[in-house]
Amino acid sequence: xxxxNLLHLRQLAIVLLLALLVFLTLVPILxxxxxxxxxxxxxxxxxxxxxxxAKWANYQEAFASIWRYIVNTVIYAVAGSVCVMLLSAVSGYxxxxxxxxxxxxxxxxxxVMMMVPGILTLIPSYVLYENLGLTNTPWVIIVSSAAGGQIxxxxxxxxxxxxxPSELFEAARMDGATETRVFFQVVVPxxxxxxxxxxxxxxxxxxxxxxWPLLTIQxxxxxxxxxxxxxxxxxxxxxxxxxxxxxxxxSSVPLLLIFSFGMKYYIQGMTQGALKL
Amino acid sequence: xxxxxxILFAFALLLGMSPQIASAQAQWSLEGAGDIxxxxxxxxxxxxxxxxxxxxxxxxxxxxxxxxxxAANNVVNAVDLLADGTLLxxxxxxxxxxxxxxxxxxxxxxLKRQVKSMSASRDGGVIxxxxxxxxxxxxxxxxxxxxxxxxxxxxxxxxTKVAGNGEWIIVASGDQFVHLLDKTGKTLxxxxxxxxxxxIDISDAGMTAVGTKLGEVELFDAKGKALRKLKTRDxxxxxxxxxxxxTVAVSDLSGYFYIFSPNGKKLWETKAGDTGRAxxxxxxxxxxxxxxxDGRVLQFDTGSVVAKAKSDARIRMLVWxxxxxxxLALIYVLLRMMKKNDKLGVFREIWRSKWVYLGLAPSFLxxxxxxxxxxxxxxxxxxxxxxxxxxxxxIGLDNFRRMIHDPYVTKGLGNLVILIxxxxxxxxxxxxIVAELIYHLRSKRMQYGFRTAFTASMVxxxxxxxxxxxxxxxxxxxxxxNFLELIGLGSWTHGxxxxxxxxxxxxxxxxxxxxxxxxxxVFYAGLLSISGELIESAKIDGASLPRIIRSIHLxxxxxxFKFLIILxxxxxxxxxxxxxxxxxxxxxxxxxVPALQMYxxxxxxxxxxxxxxxGVSMFAIILVITIVNMKFIKSAED
Numbered sequence: 001x002x003x004x005n006l007l008h009l010r011q012l013a014i015v016l017l018l019a020l021l022v023f024l025t026l027v028p029i030l031x032x033x034x035x036x037x038x039x040x041x042x043x044x045x046x047x048x049x050x051x052x053x054a055k056w057a058n059y060q061e062a063f064a065s066i067w068r069y070i071v072n073t074v075i076y077a078v079a080g081s082v083c084v085m086l087l088s089a090v091s092g093y094x095x096x097x098x099x100x101x102x103x104x105x106x107x108x109x110x111x112v113m114m115m116v117p118g119i120l121t122l123i124p125s126y127v128l129y130e131n132l133g134l135t136n137t138p139w140v141i142i143v144s145s146a147a148g149g150q151i152x153x154x155x156x157x158x159x160x161x162x163x164x165p166s167e168l169f170e171a172a173r174m175d176g177a178t179e180t181r182v183f184f185q186v187v188v189p190x191x192x193x194x195x196x197x198x199x200x201x202x203x204x205x206x207x208x209x210x211x212w213p214l215l216t217i218q219x220x221x222x223x224x225x226x227x228x229x230x231x232x233x234x235x236x237x238x239x240x241x242x243x244x245x246x247x248x249x250x251s252s253v254p255l256l257l258i259f260s261f262g263m264k265y266y267i268q269g270m271t272q273g274a275l276k277l
Numbered sequence: 278x279x280x281x282x283x284i285l286f287a288f289a290l291l292l293g294m295s296p297q298i299a300s301a302q303a304q305w306s307l308e309g310a311g312d313i314x315x316x317x318x319x320x321x322x323x324x325x326x327x328x329x330x331x332x333x334x335x336x337x338x339x340x341x342x343x344x345x346x347x348a349a350n351n352v353v354n355a356v357d358l359l360a361d362g363t364l365l366x367x368x369x370x371x372x373x374x375x376x377x378x379x380x381x382x383x384x385x386x387x388l389k390r391q392v393k394s395m396s397a398s399r400d401g402g403v404i405x406x407x408x409x410x411x412x413x414x415x416x417x418x419x420x421x422x423x424x425x426x427x428x429x430x431x432x433x434x435x436x437t438k439v440a441g442n443g444e445w446i447i448v449a450s451g452d453q454f455v456h457l458l459d460k461t462g463k464t465l466x467x468x469x470x471x472x473x474x475x476x477i478d479i480s481d482a483g484m485t486a487v488g489t490k491l492g493e494v495e496l497f498d499a500k501g502k503a504l505r506k507l508k509t510r511d512x513x514x515x516x517x518x519x520x521x522x523x524t525v526a527v528s529d530l531s532g533y534f535y536i537f538s539p540n541g542k543k544l545w546e547t548k549a550g551d552t553g554r555a556x557x558x559x560x561x562x563x564x565x566x567x568x569x570x571d572g573r574v575l576q577f578d579t580g581s582v583v584a585k586a587k588s589d590a591r592i593r594m595l596v597w598x599x600x601x602x603x604x605l606a607l608i609y610v611l612l613r614m615m616k617k618n619d620k621l622g623v624f625r626e627i628w629r630s631k632w633v634y635l636g637l638a639p640s641f642l643x644x645x646x647x648x649x650x651x652x653x654x655x656x657x658x659x660x661x662x663x664x665x666x667x668x669x670x671x672i673g674l675d676n677f678r679r680m681i682h683d684p685y686v687t688k689g690l691g692n693l694v695i696l697i698x699x700x701x702x703x704x705x706x707x708x709x710i711v712a713e714l715i716y717h718l719r720s721k722r723m724q725y726g727f728r729t730a731f732t733a734s735m736v737x738x739x740x741x742x743x744x745x746x747x748x749x750x751x752x753x754x755x756x757x758x759n760f761l762e763l764i765g766l767g768s769w770t771h772g773x774x775x776x777x778x779x780x781x782x783x784x785x786x787x788x789x790x791x792x793x794x795x796x797x798x799v800f801y802a803g804l805l806s807i808s809g810e811l812i813e814s815a816k817i818d819g820a821s822l823p824r825i826i827r828s829i830h831l832x833x834x835x836x837x838f839k840f841l842i843i844l845x846x847x848x849x850x851x852x853x854x855x856x857x858x859x860x861x862x863x864x865x866x867x868x869x870v871p872a873l874q875m876y877x878x879x880x881x882x883x884x885x886x887x888x889x890x891x892g893v894s895m896f897a898i899i900l901v902i903t904i905v906n907m908k909f910i911k912s913a914e915d
Contacts, residue, residue: 014714015723021711022730024790028745029737031756047759091640100630101623106637113648115903119851119872120896123879123888124651124658147647150640179632208739210854215880226740230858241754248741256736263732271798 036062036245043241055242062246065236068221069228074254076138076224077206080145081199087150088198092157093187097166113151126215140216141206141224149202156272160194161187197269200262207254225251304549304575305341307331313554313568319358320399322559325566326364327574328353334366336380339559341576345380355395357404363419367395367406373422386422388415394436398443403460405446407434414448416462428462435474441520442481445499449474455487457501468501476515480522484539488513494527496539505541509533515555519562524583526565528553534567536579544583549575659893663886676890685862686891689869692781693850696870699785700849705841708796709834713826716804728801732794740858746787747859750774777867780860784868787855796841803837804830843906847899871895 035043036058037051094100095107125144126135134140164187172182188195210226217223220235229251233244259266307313311330318325324344327335334353336344350370357365362378369391375383394407401419408415412433416426436449446458453473457465472489479485483499494507494516511531518525524544527535530552536545550569557566563580615621627634659677662670680686711731718724737745749756750773758770773783807829815825853872856862862869862877871891879888 011719014718018711018714018718018727021707021790021792022727025731025734025792027756028742028749029734031749032737032741032745043754047754048763087640087643090636094633094636098630098633100633101627106641109641110644113644113652115900116648116652117847117851117896117899119875119899120655120892121648121651123875123885123892124654125647126879127885128647128651128654143643144647147643150643151648154640210740210858211876215876226738229738229740229744241748244744244748248737248745251738251741252736255738259732259736263729267732267798270795271802 032245032248036242036249038242040240040242058240058242058246059250061238061240062243062250065232065238065243066225066228066247066250069223069225069232070251070254072138072222073207073224073226076141076145077203079138080142080149080206081202083142083146084149084153084202085195085198087146088153088157089188089191089195090183091150091154093161093183095154095158096161096164097169110151110154114155118148122211122215129216135216136219136222138222141209141213144212145202145206145209149198149205153198153202156194156198156269157191159272160191164190193265193268196262197265197272200258200266201269203258204255204266304573305337307333307335307572307574310335310572312570313572313574314353315355316555316557316566316568316574317356317358318557318559318564318566319362320360320560322561322564324358324362325557325574326356326358326366327555327568328356328366329572331572332368332370334364334374334376336364337574339564339576345376347374347376347380347382349374351391354391354393357395357397359397359401359419360399361401363401365395365397365401365404367392369393371408373406373417375419375422384422386417386424394434396437396439396446398439398460399441400443403439403443403446405437405439405448407437407448414446414458414462426462428458428464430456430464436477438477438479440479440481440483444481445479445483447477447479447485449477449487453489455485455497457483457485457499466501468497468503470495471506475513478516478518478525480518481520482522484518484522486516486518486525486527488516488527492529494525494537496525496541504539507535507537507541507543509535514553517556517558519558520560521562524558524562524579526556526558526567528556528567532569534565534575534577536565536583545579547577549573655889655892655896658886659890661886661889662884663889664883669886672886676887677894679887680890680894683874685866685869685874686871688866689871689874692868693870695781696785697846697849701842701845703785703788703791704793704796704845705838707791708793709800711792712797712800712804713830715801728797731792731797735794739854743787743855743858747774750783774860775864777864780864780867784855784859787859795844799837799841800834803834807833839906839909843902846902850895850899 034051037054037056039055039058042049042051042055091110095103129135129140129144134143168190169182169186172186173179177185206224208226209224213224214227217227220228220231223231229247232238232247238244307327307329310327310333313327313329315328316325323339325337325339327337329335330352332349332351332353333346334349334356335346336358338344347364347366349366349368349372352369353366354369355365355367359365363383364374364376366374366376368374371388371391373386373388373392373395375385377383388406388408390411391409392406393409395404397404397419404417404419406415406417410433412431413427413429414434414437415424416428417423418425430448430450432450432452432454434448434450437446439446443460446460446462448456448458449470450456453470454467455470455474455477456467459465470487470489471493472491474487475490476488477485484504485497487495487497488509489495490512492509492511492513494509494513496504496507498504507525507527509527509529509531510533511529513527513529515528516525523539525537525539527537529535531548532550532553533546533548534553534556535543537543549567550571550573552570553567554570555568558564559566561580562583563578565577565579567575567577569575612621615623658669660671660673662672662675715724715727718727734742748754752758752770752772752775755773757773761767761769771779773779811829812825815829820828851872853870853876856868856870856873857876860868862873872895875888875891875895878884878891
């Protein structure tokens with residue numbers, strides 16, 4: 001009996017400890033949500049108090065100043081991720097299911113690029129995009145995310161697609177389907193889970209990227225949210241802390257949406273990437 | 278071996294492309310001259326006339342011996358030396374003066390208005406003038422200065438230039454247009470420049486060079502077709518063709534002087550003084566005269582530079598020709614050998630897989646252009662002094678030497694070591710503990726619930742998370758100081774980020790309690806993959822929980838540890854987001870890391886070569902870590 005009690009106690013202790021850790025982990029989010037409804041006076045005067053009355057106007061003001069950054073970033077993220085999906089699906093399929101001269105060499109060329117850290121290419125890339133006249137345009141974000149993301153994407157797709165039964169493609173070909181048809185009507189539908197993983201990982205990556213847009217985009221009308229969050233207070237002359245926190249909260253909405261639909265895929269991608277490396 | 282040869286060969290070619298440097302042979306200071314407004318060189322190169330802001334015109338011999346000077350009553354805007362030795366000088370005192378070779382005045386035309394620009398053909402047959410508030414281009418007779426013609430341009434003009442052979446006349450107007458006239462004054466055509474025009478010149482062949490405020494010299498052919506743009510560092514102040522039209526000299530307001538070939542290659546550049554004002558070639562194109570805003574005239578021997586550039590171009594072409602012949606021969610031999618060994622089938626295979634290559638083409642195009650090229654460019658330029666749009670000079674290992682002596686880098690390395698040690702501890706220990714705790718929960722639903730709860734922190738964008746943490750450390754409004762006061766430790770409150778002693782530790786503490794989601798999931802998945810039988814048998818043998826963790830879990834998680842350590846190392850060495858946003862490296866140098874110094878070298882100081890060298894060094898460190906780790910893993914598996 002007491003053993004059972006002990007076990008119960010132990011479970012209880014674990015739960016409590018985990019709950020405490022979860023709480024501590026989420027302190028920034030909770031703090032953000034509370035503070036976003038306060039005015040400066042409330043934060044200064046009653047730091048620990050609940051926002052009373054809640055100042056919803058903070059959200060209005062924050063939204064008015066940062067919506068543009070969010071829209072920009074979402075467009076870049078979607079465009080970049082779609083490019084990555086297309087490129088990775090084609091390359092992944094070819095590397096998984098085709099034999100051709102030079103396959104090993106080309107695959108090695110990709111593999112090598114996974115070893116090259118971003119820090120080496122950051123500045124020369126910037127100069128390259130500048131010389132190509134791509135800086136300060138949406139392309140600088142979209143192209144760089146497509147070029148960089150497809151490498152990891154090709155690896156994921158290759159692994160996934162080698163697991164697809166080749167007989168299926170053969171059957172389609174026997175029925176007279178062209179190679180493009182096989183690809184779009186058999187390979188792509190079967191690979192939707194990995195595509196979703198890619199899309200979500202890539203979009204989240206673009207959405208969180210800070211240094212590259214900071215370096216390459218000067219026009220604040222084209223700026224992304226990560227940089228926008230650090231400049232909008234100055235730009236719009238916002239001095240209210242509450243509004244700043246409201247902006248942080250609003251900027252989390254796209255991530256919240258994408259994670260609530262695709263957390264499973266994101267985790268899959270993260271752990272798969274971890275195991276493949 | 279062959280590859281090494283090719284790389285060396287490519288290097289040699291690239292080295293040949295960097296612009297040459299020539300030094301000033303002589304310089305004369307003109308007392309009280311102020312800005313040099315214009316320079317004109319006699320056709321035989323023996324004399325140089327200089328117009329100055331100080332209302333004087335000077336004539337020097339090419340050896341620097343003063344011949345005479347002539348005073349006007351206001352700024353001398355333009356001078357021109359004709360073939361017969363006549364000197365024309367146009368001034369803001371509303372006069373156009375003509376002097377003979379010995380300096381005595383031939384005539385003096387009162388034009389009633391300030392003469393803003395003047396140019397003459399070498400023989401003096403065509404003399405064109407732009408005067409203030411008059412939309413007509415005036416022509417005067419070289420013999421007596423009397424007005425012979427007035428051509429309406431219809432808009433206010435800034436500059437005019439007559440080609441040396443007198444065949445062409447160009448006029449730059451205030452509305453960014455260039456008007457091209459023939460020698461009779463008939464307007465041939467009109468074309469627009471990209472920016473406000475600061476200087477123009479036209480060659481005997483009718484090629485026009487237009488210097489603009491945008492720091493560009495635009496070249497047009499005689500039909501008004503834009504040929505190309507030459508980039509300078511600042512607003513262009515003067516342009517001049519050599520007599521043969523084969524080179525263009527340019528000066529800009531940053532004090533740089535340039536020589537370009539008309540096909541757009543920068544042959545030479547140098548910096549002299551703060552602001553360049555005027556340039557002119559002698560007739561042979563061997564000597565360049567350059568005027569500055571502090572009354573100095575510099576004489577550069579550019580003949581050798583230009584000649585060298587030309588011979589370099591020839592050599593390069595020869596090398597390319599030889600190389601391509603060699604490559605063709607090599608391919609031929611290779612094909613012969615393959616044929617002999619009956620290996621030609623590979624081409625049939627390649628042809629059969631053409632669609633495969635086509636499918637891979639977009640990917641590899643992007644990879645080569647946007648990944649390989651920058652990587653090699655970084656490696657290559659780490660040996661150069663590399664400035665955007667400017668000079669790229671080979672300086673060997675100087676960037677790396679400088680790095681060793683850069684106090685920000687040494688300080689940054691110290692910080693980086695601290696960040697790596699703490700960062701690895703942060704990224705391994707708390708996630709492992711949490712993974713174990715979740716693993717030991719009995720209820721599957723609770724396991725799932727807690728896993729999800731921890732991942733919930735991902736919904737905040739990284740930058741927002743950093744800004745919130747930055748706010749936590751605020752001396753007055755921050756969570757920390759308020760919390761300390763709440764629990765009665767008010768005396769401990771502190772400007773956490775403002776104090777060099779605590780700033781780094783404040784950054785390290787960000788993200789408490791450090792339950793990294795990737796790490797948590799990797800450990801958790803690792804624990805799940807440990808077979809239950811192993812644990813059961815250990816339990817039957819009477820092993821306690823700590824014993825199980827120590828002797829079963831940890832050894833079996835070794836792979837996960839290795840992976841997370843290497844990932845952590847690579848990430849920490851490269852990451853400077855947090856530091857840049859939260860402290861910007863400060864206060865003082867207390868939170869610098871090498872990656873941040875790299876970013877600043879590139880953005881604040883435009884020193885791309887040095888930034889590349891820092892990037893290359895970090896790459897080398899990461900590479901060593903990766904290789905050591907791979908060896909390590911391999912030997913562990915054996």
